Amino acid sequence: MATSYKKTLIESFPTLRENATPDNEYWNRLEPPITRKDHGAVSCINFSPTQPHQYAVTCSTKVQIFSPNTNQPVKNFTRFKDVAYCGTFRDDGQLLVAGGEEGQIRLFDVTTKSMLRVFKAHTSAVRLSKFTTDKLRVISGSDDRTLKLWDVAAENVVHTFEDHQDYIRCGATSKASHDMVLAGCYDHQAYMYDVRQQKRVLSVDHGGPIEDVLIFPSGGIFFTAGGLSIKAWDALSGGKLLATFGQHHKTITSLSFCSNYQRLASGSLDRHVKIYDTATYKPVHSLDFPSAILSVAVSPDDSLVTAGMVDGLLSIQKRGGQKKTLQEKKAEKKRAKASYHYKIHQSYTPNQEDHVIEHKRREHLEKYDKYFKKFEYSKALDAALDMRISMQHPEVAISVINELIRREGLMISLAGREPKSVKGILRFIQKHIRNAKYSPTLLDLADAILELYADRVGQWPELDQVLLSVKATVDNEADHMQQLMEVLGTMDTLFASSQASIS
Incomplete structure (x- = not known):
């Protein structure tokens, strides 16, 4: 009886692949990016906290509101005479505030697109404008080295903080308290203010110019980003340094929470977005982009990941469904090729009195x-x-x-x-x-x-x-x-x- 031919053994060489962690599988479900090109750098992206989570993109002399369903602009705010900065939604998504190179802060109604207020007191460009969580006040930080608190209804300055010695480029308001405000500056300092007492209550030294800050909703921990590092601080312990981390090799420009505050995303001029576990501060995933990143934002439900770049590119990635494994794809392909008769006989179970003759398939050789x-x-x-x-x-x-x-x-x-x-x-x-x-x-x-x-x-x-x-x-x-x-x-x-x- 002739023996079967021993086929040529095809050597399998090990390949370097990304570890199949739950985070990698989760973020790899993002679909290929949609890119839009504008005339100026995309300096800020901000998602509305309310459904359907529209997002404001600040670029050149305008702020555009994008639909999360079509990823197309549905509203344009163009009442700026110079470059616009930091377009940010109020917590209810009904109002939007934005600064600009001309030193003024403009307040818009998102529904009607009408301009409701113009705050004039800064003498230089305003790079920071955000609502406090009580929805009644606005904070603004400027290149004139001052941080101002505004009363929206009265359209006047409540207080001016003059502690910083350089440009104020970022800030955040605490969700845990209406009166706690955090500001980051190019003088390496991040100051936390109590607007009730109208004074500084906490200060930390980042060790370099601060590009962005974030506060946890609980108000106990906050982050500062600048240079090549991100630092986590304990506000309840008087500004104790908890961790220093970062995987970038160029300046970190933007921070954003994602995955219900369990993950932190950082964008950098090295064209990467790194995602960290907020419990261990270790990197869990990385995303690549075609140009240096100025702003990164993730929608509250993680359905969209957006990044704005220095050359005017806006990248929008939508989360897709569950990807099928290679084994599942092969099984589907095999089932599709199977004939009708094969499917019938495959499920046939012979009786005890049946004489079964095994069918030997012809050996396939390459x-x-x-x-x-x-x-x-x-x-x-x-x-x-x-x-x-x-x-x-x-x-x-x-x-x-x-x-x-x-x-x-x-x-x-x-x-x-x-x-x-x-x-x-x-x-x-x-x-x-x-x-x-x-x-x-x-x-x-x-x-x-x-x-x-x-x-x-x-x-x-x-x-x-x-x-x-x-x-x-x-x-x-x-x-x-x-x-x-x-x-x-x-x-x-x-x-x-x-x-x-x-x-």
Whole structure:
């Protein structure tokens, strides 16, 4: 009785993949981004706390309100004479306040788009404007180094705080108290004010210019962001530093809560948004964007992730449904291919008196295995190097070459080839020689080709040209390896000196 043919073992090379954590699966459900281009930088994005969670995008000399369903602008506020900043909703979503380069704060009715108030007291650009949680007052921070508290109804200044020594670029109001206000400044200081006492009650030093601040709804913990770090502070302990974290390599520009305050998102000029666990302050996911990020915001229900960039791009990503695993997709594809009769007989259960004859399926062999079975090594190599296979699955070609080496048939498979055929093999070597997983096998293949066709060098112009290309690729890779070894040596020296200084 004939035994079945032993198929060529296709080597599986390990690949670096993202860990399949619940956070990665959750954030990977985001659909491909929708991008919009405007004339100026997108400096602020703010979601309305009320359904359907419209979002205000501040860009150039206007503030636009976008629909979360269509992701298209539904309202435009253009009553600004210069660049607008910090368009922010009130907690009920009915009013919107925005500062500007001209030093004025404008108050708008979101429904009618009418301008209700204009607050005039600052002498420089206003980069911070937010409602207090009692909905009756507005705070504003300016490049004139002052923080002002406004009465909306009376349209006048209640108090001016002049503690900061540089530009005030960010602030937050506490949801736990109507009277607690936090302001971050370029003088490295974040001050918390009690507007009832009209004085500063807490101060912390971030260690660098502060770009954004956030307060937990409980009011006990707040965050400051600036430079390469985010710092968590305990307000109830008098400003005790809880943690310093951050995974960016350029300035962090924006912070946003997400996942019901269980996660914190940070945007940076390095074109990344990092998401952290607010319990451990460890990064759990990362999102990439095409340009440096100035503002990032996540909708209260996590259905939208938005990012505004310095070149006027607005990226909008909507959360999709549950993605199917690879096994589920394969199972669906198999079920779709199954015939009607197959589905019927698949569910048939034979009786005890039935005589069951097992149906032996015909063994399926790949093309290269069929040639291996006939000892036609040249055709087996050609089948593995076929463009349809080698482009998507180079590991198949590598496994076939290793099988030829094991059978001592590599030289046989390469001998007697035309210039075009040799050129194709050399192109494959050139494309994959840099991959450390394939390079040992490809080096043996290249040695065999040079040994067989050394006397043809200078006679086949096509062969000469490809050999020069392969040589240039190998030389380039060798230079990179040399540079990496030099860097590794420098790092070893630094580590050794640091250990010596510590001891």
